[in-house]
Amino acid sequence: DAGVIQSPRHEVTEMGQEVTLRCKPISGHNSLFWYRQTMMRGLELLIYFNNNVPIDDSGMPEDRFSAKMPNASFSTLKIQPSEPRDSAVYFCASSLTGGIRGELFFGEGSRLTVL
Amino acid sequence: ILNVEQSPQSLHVQEGDSTNFTCSFPSSNFYALHWYRWETAKSPEALFVMTLNGDEKKKGRISATLNTKEGYSYLYIKGSQPEDSATYLCAFTDSSYKLIFGSGTRLLVRP
Numbered sequence: 215d216a217g218v219i220q221s222p223r224h225e226v227t228e229m230g231q232e233v234t235l236r237c238k239p240i241s242g243h244n245s246l247f248w249y250r251q252t253m254m255r256g257l258e259l260l261i262y263f264n265n266n267v268p269i270d271d272s273g274m275p276e277d278r279f280s281a282k283m284p285n286a287s288f289s290t291l292k293i294q295p296s297e298p299r300d301s302a303v304y305f306c307a308s309s310l311t312g313g314i315r316g317e318l319f320f321g322e323g324s325r326l327t328v329l
Numbered sequence: 330i331l332n333v334e335q336s337p338q339s340l341h342v343q344e345g346d347s348t349n350f351t352c353s354f355p356s357s358n359f360y361a362l363h364w365y366r367w368e369t370a371k372s373p374e375a376l377f378v379m380t381l382n383g384d385e386k387k388k389g390r391i392s393a394t395l396n397t398k399e400g401y402s403y404l405y406i407k408g409s410q411p412e413d414s415a416t417y418l419c420a421f422t423d424s425s426y427k428l429i430f431g432s433g434t435r436l437l438v439r440p
Contacts, residue, residue, distance in 0.1 A: 247428065257373075257418070257430040270427055305372060315361045317375030318420075318428065 220306050220321035228329050232294040235324045238287055239308030247318065248281055248291050249305040257305070263289065296328045333421045335431035342409050343439055349405045350434040352419030356400035363420040363428065364393055364404055373418060376404075409438040 219238040227233055239246050248260040261271040263283045271281070278297070283289040293300055303325045307318040334353040342348050354362065361380045365373040377386040382397040390407045406413055416433040 245426075249430075256432040259427060259429060262427070264426070270425065315378060315380050317363065317378050318365075318373075320372035320374070322372050 218306055218308050218319050218321035220304075220324050222324055223322065224325045224327075226327045226329065227296055229297055230295045231328075232292065233296045233300075233326060233328075235291040235304050235306075235326070237289045237291070237306030237321060239289070239306070240310075240319055241287065243308035243310050243319070244286065245309040246283060246289050247307045247309070248289070249307065251303045251305060251323070260291070260304075293326075296326075298328045301327050333419060333429050333431035335417075335419055335434050337434060338432070339435040339437070341437045341439065344409060344411060346409050346438075347405065347407045348409055348436070349403050350417055350436075352402045352404070352421075352431055354400050354402070354419070354421035355423070356398060358423040359397045359400075360422045360424055360426070362395055362397075362402050363422075364402070365418040365420065365430075367416040367418055367433065369415075376417075406436075409436075411438045411440050414438045 218240055221236045244265050247262040250258045250260055260273045261281045262269055266283045279293055281291045303323045305320050305323045307320045309318050310316045336351050363378050364376040366376050367373040377393045379395040384395040386393050392405045395402045404417055414437050416435045418430050418433045420428045420430045422428045
């Protein structure tokens with residue numbers, strides 16, 4: 215298996231633009247997580263899905279952020295409009311069986327820079 | 330609010346030294362405790378997932394213990410090597426299934 219695949223790996227955009235980050239989880243995994251990594255806060259959980267259903271989105275910073283998982287093999291994290299403080303590395307991770315007793319497998323991250 | 334604390338924040342050791350780090354987490358409603366190894370410019374990789382009080386797990390020179398009653402886990406590295414240099418993260422979850430990470434311990438092993 216290719217592992218968790220994220221795109222783009224790097225994105226530089228201007229304030230106010232829409233940003234869409236994409237994630238393909240490992241086939242057969244039914245839990246998917248979006249994390250944001252910053253120097254100040256470390257790895258922050260933004261949202262997680264179980265069987266394509268958002269279970270907890272309390273970590274999503276504000277209404278500018280939205281996430282979807284239309285099917286078991288694809289998820290998006292969208293920021294609209296983007297702001298400089300959104301600059302961070304965004305990680306997607308997936309897990310087998312939906313239980314957190316299984317390890318998370320992380321993608322390589324999407325580094326976002328908002329100018 | 331789930332609070333996961335790791336200490337020390339950073340650690341420099343000499344090659345061959347053994348070392349250990351601490352992860353503290355809420356002792357109520359425990360579900361699982363994870364350890365991850367995160368090398369620079371890569372993504373975190375799982376080391377251990379522990380679920381039972383008293384669990385001890387080992388992978389090569391790295392081992393971990395778990396005390397759910399008092400809310401702590403230790404990660405041990407025996408005979409540190411330069412390739413062990415990384416950030417070691419622990420993550421906790423209760424029955425809400427939210428996996429919350431600590432801020433990590435950054436280890437640097439000098440040759």
